[in-house]
Amino acid sequence: HPLFNGRLVSRADELLEEYDYVIVGGGASGLTVANRLSEQPSTTVLVIEAGQFDQNEEFVTIPGLAGGAVSTKYDWNTTYAASEYLGGRNISISQGKIVGGSTKLNRMVFDRGSKSDYDGWETLGNERWDWESLLPYFKKNEIFSPPVDEIREEYNITWDDDAHGYDGYMHSTYSPYIWPTTKNLVEATSSLNIPIPKDQANGNAIGGYFTPHNMDPIDYRRSSADEAYYDTAATRENFHLIADHQATRILTCANSTLKATGFATSSNATIQSVKAKREVVVAAGSLHTPQLLQVSGIGDPALLSSIDIPTVVDLPAVGQSLHDHVYVMVANSVNTTITLASELTSNATFAAEARAQYDTEKRGPLTSPSGDFLLFLPLSIYTNTSASIHAAALASNASLSLPSDAPTEVAAGYAASYHSLNSKLLANDSAFLEVIWADGVLFLGLQHPYSRGSVKAPSSSIFDAPIADAGFLRNPLDTVLLREAVRFARRLVAQPSIAELNPFEVVPGANVTSDADIDQYIKNSASTLWHPAGSCKIGKRDEGGVVDGELKVYGIEGLRVVDASVFPILPASHIMTTVYAVAERAADIIKGVGGAIEMS
Ligand SMILES: Cc1cc2nc3c(=O)[nH]c(=O)nc-3n(C[C@H](O)[C@H](O)[C@H](O)COP(=O)(O)OP(=O)(O)OC[C@H]3O[C@@H](n4cnc5c(N)ncnc54)[C@H](O)[C@@H]3O)c2cc1C
Numbered sequence: 001h002p003l004f005n006g007r008l009v010s011r012a013d014e015l016l017e018e019y020d021y022v023i024v025g026g027g028a029s030g031l032t033v034a035n036r037l038s039e040q041p042s043t044t045v046l047v048i049e050a051g052q053f054d055q056n057e058e059f060v061t062i063p064g065l066a067g068g069a070v071s072t073k074y075d076w077n078t079t080y081a082a083s084e085y086l087g088g089r090n091i092s093i094s095q096g097k098i099v100g101g102s103t104k105l106n107r108m109v110f111d112r113g114s115k116s117d118y119d120g121w122e123t124l125g126n127e128r129w130d131w132e133s134l135l136p137y138f139k140k141n142e143i144f145s146p147p148v149d150e151i152r153e154e155y156n157i158t159w160d161d162d163a164h165g166y167d168g169y170m171h172s173t174y175s176p177y178i179w180p181t182t183k184n185l186v187e188a189t190s191s192l193n194i195p196i197p198k199d200q201a202n203g204n205a206i207g208g209y210f211t212p213h214n215m216d217p218i219d220y221r222r223s224s225a226d227e228a229y230y231d232t233a234a235t236r237e238n239f240h241l242i243a244d245h246q247a248t249r250i251l252t253c254a255n256s257t258l259k260a261t262g263f264a265t266s267s268n269a270t271i272q273s274v275k276a277k278r279e280v281v282v283a284a285g286s287l288h289t290p291q292l293l294q295v296s297g298i299g300d301p302a303l304l305s306s307i308d309i310p311t312v313v314d315l316p317a318v319g320q321s322l323h324d325h326v327y328v329m330v331a332n333s334v335n336t337t338i339t340l341a342s343e344l345t346s347n348a349t350f351a352a353e354a355r356a357q358y359d360t361e362k363r364g365p366l367t368s369p370s371g372d373f374l375l376f377l378p379l380s381i382y383t384n385t386s387a388s389i390h391a392a393a394l395a396s397n398a399s400l401s402l403p404s405d406a407p408t409e410v411a412a413g414y415a416a417s418y419h420s421l422n423s424k425l426l427a428n429d430s431a432f433l434e435v436i437w438a439d440g441v442l443f444l445g446l447q448h449p450y451s452r453g454s455v456k457a458p459s460s461s462i463f464d465a466p467i468a469d470a471g472f473l474r475n476p477l478d479t480v481l482l483r484e485a486v487r488f489a490r491r492l493v494a495q496p497s498i499a500e501l502n503p504f505e506v507v508p509g510a511n512v513t514s515d516a517d518i519d520q521y522i523k524n525s526a527s528t529l530w531h532p533a534g535s536c537k538i539g540k541r542d543e544g545g546v547v548d549g550e551l552k553v554y555g556i557e558g559l560r561v562v563d564a565s566v567f568p569i570l571p572a573s574h575i576m577t578t579v580y581a582v583a584e585r586a587a588d589i590i591k592g593v594g595g596a597i598e599m600s
Contacts, residue, residue: 015242018275019046021590023283024247024292026051027101028576029563029583030283031229032141035169036587038239045239046274048263050246050284051097053226060104061221062358063175063213064344064366069105074098078287078465080453080528085473087523093324093468094530095285099243100226102285103576106530108213108222108369110172112138113571113578114376115203116429121568124416126538126549129568131203137584138201138577139165141228145217147174147210154178155186155373157210163202169228170580173217174210175368180338182373185437187497189373194381205573206431208375214576220358220367225580248462250280250296250559252312267463279558279590283583286532286565287455290319291466293536293546293561294457298553300407307460313555316407317544319455321414321537323570324470325434325445325529328482328522330489332440332503340439341370370438376431376447376572379424383484390425393450393477401450401475413537413544414452417569421448431572433485434529435492440503442492444485445529447572450475455535472526482526483518531575536565550589562586 021037023030026049038045051074054060059068071077076097079090096102115131122130142165147157155178164172186208189196195207214223233239242263248271249262264271282289293299297312299319304311334340343350344365357364379386398418402411424430434445453471458464473479486508493503508521539545541554547566553559564579571578 015046015240015274016044018277019044019240020276020278021045021281022274022276023047023281025049025101025283025285025288025563026099026230026241026243027096027283027285027563028103028225028579029586030101030281031225032580032583033281033283033562033587033590034239034241035229035233036584037590038233038236040591041236041238043238047241048245048247049099049241049243051099052244053099054104062366063108063215063220063222063369064354064358066108066222066369067105069096069098070094074104076288076465078468080472081467081469083469083472085523086526091472091527093287093470093528093532095287099230099241100224102530103214103224104222104226106576107371107574108215109211109371109374109574110214110577111200111209111211111374111573112205113573114205114429114431116427117571117573120420120424120430121538123420124568125540125543126568129538129549134581134585137581140168140584141165141170141577141580142168143171144212145171145173148176151176151178155183155210158198160199160202163199169232170214171216171223171228172212172214174212175372176220177364177368178372179341179365179368179370179439181334181336181340181439181501182437184497184501185373188492188495189375191495191497192492194375194377200376200573205376206378206429208373210373211371213369218362220362246462247284247292248295250282250292250298252297252556267461276558279560281590282559282561283563285563286322286535287466287468289561289563289565290455290535291457292462293318293553295460295462298556303456307457309460313553315546315554317410317537317546319535320406320410320452321534321544322453322455322468322470322532323449323451323534324472325447325531325570326449326470326472326478326482326526327443327445327529328486328526329507330442330444330486330493330505331507332493332505334440335502335504338501341365342439371436373437375433375435377433377435377488378428378430379432379481380426380428382433382488385484386425389477389480389484390422392480393422393425396477401452401471403452403454403469403471403474406452407544409542410544412542413539416543418450420569421450424448432481433488434572435489440493440501442489443529444482444489446478446481446485447570449570450477452534468532470528470532472528473523479519479522482522483515486518486522531564531570533564533567533570533575536561537568538566539568551586560586560590
């Protein structure tokens with residue numbers, strides 16, 4: 001008999017001595033892979049998760065309070081390094097430290113990028129990492145439910161049945177309540193002749209679309225990796241999870257074959273270890289995964305020696321190529337009798353009614369995490385300067401995007417990304433800009449940033465926060481792309497259906513119009529949409545890849561990375577569905593089903 005019944009292991013001395021697979025990180029990717037690997041009863045799986053289980057706090061479960069776990073004990077509360085391109089600011093970059101990872105903190109947008117975004121992964125040299133090979137895994141993750149009739153009729157929401165999955169673990173559905181000024185946005189979208197596709201999920205995520213959210217269609221609670229992939233596997237005797245323990249190091253033996261993972265509750269606690277018979281799978285997220293590899297001796301020898309770590313694998317690309325969706329805001333106050341989301345905080349009666357409606361009927365404002373209708377726009381749709389931006393990009397130098405100490409192979413690989421980004425500038429099937437609307441406030445997110453940064457372990461201790469720099473605005477092209485986004489936001493707001501809300505631009509302010517003034521505003525205010533990726537990307541080793549097409553870390557046996565850090569380049573979308581799809585596929589690759597992928 002096992003010592004415990006498949007569920008949570010609360011004491012390290014209850015663990016088995018060895019497992020077939022030890023998975024570091026119980027977030028979106030880690031729990032997905034753990035669930036799928038433990039489907040085979042003879043395969044033992046352990047997940048080590050640094051955070052705790054949540055206590056079903058309302059700020060975690062209620063969609064209308066989504067994001068409420070940010071800055072709590074469930075957040076690593078990390079910040080990006082101060083950057084000269086951001087006027088010396090440190091931007092905070094939340095990451096979940098909780099069973100479920102960032103899927104417990106996120107804003108619940110459950111969308112996919114366009115076909116061309118994923119096909120672009122293959123174009124970068126990653127055979128069979130394209131839309132067609134990922135689509136079955138997007139579906140495998142999902143239990144899709146159409147919108148309720150009232151909201152479908154009121155907003156004319158359409159969807160493509162064939163694009164969705166129905167037998168997965170993650171619930172996805174549309175909010176049964178949509179904040180009413182969303183209608184003004186939809187009308188303005190149409191009046192600018194921006195397309196409204198049938199569904200974002202079928203590879204054509206261009207234009208304005210209604211997005212589903214990761215929530216249960218019966219009780220309208222958040223569906224996270226915890227409910228989806230942990231709860232559904234937790235009765236399996238071969239699946240163990242230890243929470244509140246942080247992996248400190250991946251232990252290797254002399255011939256570089258991986259043996260085990262060390263872990264501990266805190267920096268001054270005793271470090272214990274657990275063996276992996278087959279593999280250690282790292283799923284600690286884009287900032288912590290490269291740090292864990294580095295403190296384990298896998299990385300750039302120069303960095304490793306500076307923190308007194310002997311080099312096990314000379315792999316300078318570890319932690320490089322980090323990028324993220326950077327955004328700026330154009331904020332208008334509005335003056336209207338239409339109900340606004342601010343009533344939830346400013347009007348106690350409204351808030352109490354909304355709460356009662358949620359509790360009794362599972363309807364009303366608290367079922368919406370907001371952001372129900374999003375715009376994803378190719379450059380030529382949001383500016384008429386795309387040709388000159390393209391010409392400037394061709395005349396510019398790819399190295400402007402990279403940190404000055406970027407290793408040669410990273411620069412070599414980035415050259416291909418640069419070329420691909422340049423061609424996207426003129427493409428109509430790939431979005432450069434996302435617009436998120438909240439009653440007159442517009443969040444303008446750059447979907448294909450040129451700039452790259454890095455993650456570096458600051459010391460040999462995993463308990464010291466990684467030094468992460470997303471490289472925001474390093475390449476001046478990114479500022480130009482956002483500058484045009486600010487101008488587009490004003491054109492959008494000038495459309496009659498939004499003008500009737502009597503908008504008044506509070507930030508940056510109507511007097512901020514020149515290139516120089518807008519650029520200064522961008523520098524002083526740009527921030528993150530919480531989508532760090534790329535820091536252990538799939539790719540050829542001499543082109544800055546950290547993992548091969550089967551997600552195996554180069555130069556060592558028995559070690560894979562399966563989280564957002566493997567993305568070669570960000571898709572134009574929120575990224576959780578892509579994380580799930582990659583992780584679902586990783587599980588098949590590890591099990592040896594679904595076809596091996598070769599790298600040429
Ligand atoms: C505030 C916020 C809002 C977001 N909004 C959206 C949205 O609306 N839509 C969307 O699609 N995406 C959104 N995202 C992004 C999305 O949630 C993430 O991209 C996704 O969860 C990443 O999955 P992952 O597996 O790579 O990492 P995570 O889900 O973050 O999981 C990593 C896990 O590893 C654990 N870990 C780290 N280091 C160690 C260690 N040494 N030992 C043990 N465990 C460790 C962490 O505690 C964490 O639980 C948002 C993210 C945040 C933070």
